[in-house]
Amino acid sequence: MTSVGDFSVGVLAVSAGDEVAAAALADDLRLPLCDTATRPRNCEQFQALLICSAQKLALQQTGWPVPGPVSVDFGSAAMRHRRRGGHNELLGKAIGLSKKPQMHVLDATAGLGRDSFILADLGCEVTLCERNEIVTRMLASGLSVAALSADQWLKSVVQRMDLHVGDARSLGVKALSGVDVIYLDPMFPDRDKSAKVKKEMALFHQLLGAGDDADALLLWALGQNVARVVVKRPPKAPELGHCKPSHTISGKAVRYDVYVLHGL
Ligand SMILES: C[S@@+](CC[C@H](N)C(=O)[O-])C[C@H]1O[C@@H](n2cnc3c(N)ncnc32)[C@H](O)[C@@H]1O
Structure with a gap:
């Protein structure tokens, strides 16, 4: 299960260097891959974005004003x-x-x-x-x-x-x-x-x-x-x-x- 009901999530690479990993993740999770230029606050297509970088995976609600990204950081x-x-x-x-x-x-x-x-x-x-x-x-x-x-x-x-x-x-x-x-x-x-x-x-x-x-x-x-x-x-x-x-x-x-x- 990757989502519930009509809660829609897209995968976004933080930078060009993260695009291969983001594409593989999107494929694994059967989620759409967004253009790397997508900005979460302007994105109307998805309710949240799974933002992929070498350091972490963060879930960010789209739109504005919204809370900041959520990620797992045990050292925080x-x-x-x-x-x-x-x-x-x-x-x-x-x-x-x-x-x-x-x-x-x-x-x-x-x-x-x-x-x-x-x-x-x-x-x-x-x-x-x-x-x-x-x-x-x-x-x-x-x-x-x-x-x-x-x-x-x-x-x-x-x-x-x-x-x-x-x-x-x-x-x-x-x-x-x-x-x-x-x-x-x-x-x-x-x-x-x-x-x-x-x-x-x-x-x-x-x-x-x-x-x-x-x-x-x-x-x-x-x-x-x-x-x-x-x-x-x-x-x-x-x-x-x-x-x-x-x-x-x-x-x-x-x-x-x-x-x-x-x-x-
Ligand atoms: C309230 S959260 C748990 C928060 C967690 N205790 C923490 O400290 O971050 C409940 C989680 O349990 C998962 N979950 C619920 N039922 C489950 C099951 N039968 N097997 C595995 N995971 C389950 C949900 O997907 C959800 O991520």
């Missing part, structure tokens, strides 16, 4: 700030890190990989699974840029992250073996209504849709041979699939519903 100041944020402690607690420090987590809804990166930074081996092809390409680009970075910390964190492309429910026995925890952060239709909608979430809601099969994903996760399933929810949201968790870990902006299946 925002990511470095995020790793010190209080909710990492909550996430560590939710997955049961104190009970088993060397943990293997399957992030079955990897998205832009921020939660996966936090988990890997906490010392977990993380299998990331993402089914949207555009998001997957952005994630893969962010992971390879980080892996080639001169920053040893960044390099070592992404070494613990392994990306799988496709629906998590299609993962084979090999990818699931040794997984202690399945982590889910499905799209939530109303989650940002009261707060200021974050720019990437607004764009990604359009790209991905509401994700209305999240209940089925939880049921699948609960059927796997793992110690626990952890679901990230907005604080006041109903439980996924009306399944009552074993316990919840709540913060100001987020709640983790923890389904304990057996000991870690």
Whole structure:
């Protein structure tokens, strides 16, 4: 799936030197390739452009005024700030890190990989699974840029992250073996209504849709041979699939519903 409904995306090379890579990407994703002279603010043909350069892949909404591009940059100041944020402690607690420090987590809804990166930074081996092809390409680009970075910390964190492309429910026995925890952060239709909608979430809601099969994903996760399933929810949201968790870990902006299946 590269888009939802009539949300249209084109591929744009940043410069002439990026045209071969952009053409290959457009071909792989079965998306139209734009003329390199296209300017996102003047582009009326597409709702978003996947902008391709040697350094990164960025998704940019077209038109004006619109938010800036979204990309996966694990070394960014925002990511470095995020790793010190209080909710990492909550996430560590939710997955049961104190009970088993060397943990293997399957992030079955990897998205832009921020939660996966936090988990890997906490010392977990993380299998990331993402089914949207555009998001997957952005994630893969962010992971390879980080892996080639001169920053040893960044390099070592992404070494613990392994990306799988496709629906998590299609993962084979090999990818699931040794997984202690399945982590889910499905799209939530109303989650940002009261707060200021974050720019990437607004764009990604359009790209991905509401994700209305999240209940089925939880049921699948609960059927796997793992110690626990952890679901990230907005604080006041109903439980996924009306399944009552074993316990919840709540913060100001987020709640983790923890389904304990057996000991870690
Ligand atoms: C809210 S985003 C996750 C954000 C992510 N936690 C982060 O920190 O960037 C949800 C993502 O899960 C993906 N997704 C939803 N259901 C999936 C499934 N069954 N298998 C794989 N990916 C799925 C969507 O395509 C979307 O990119």
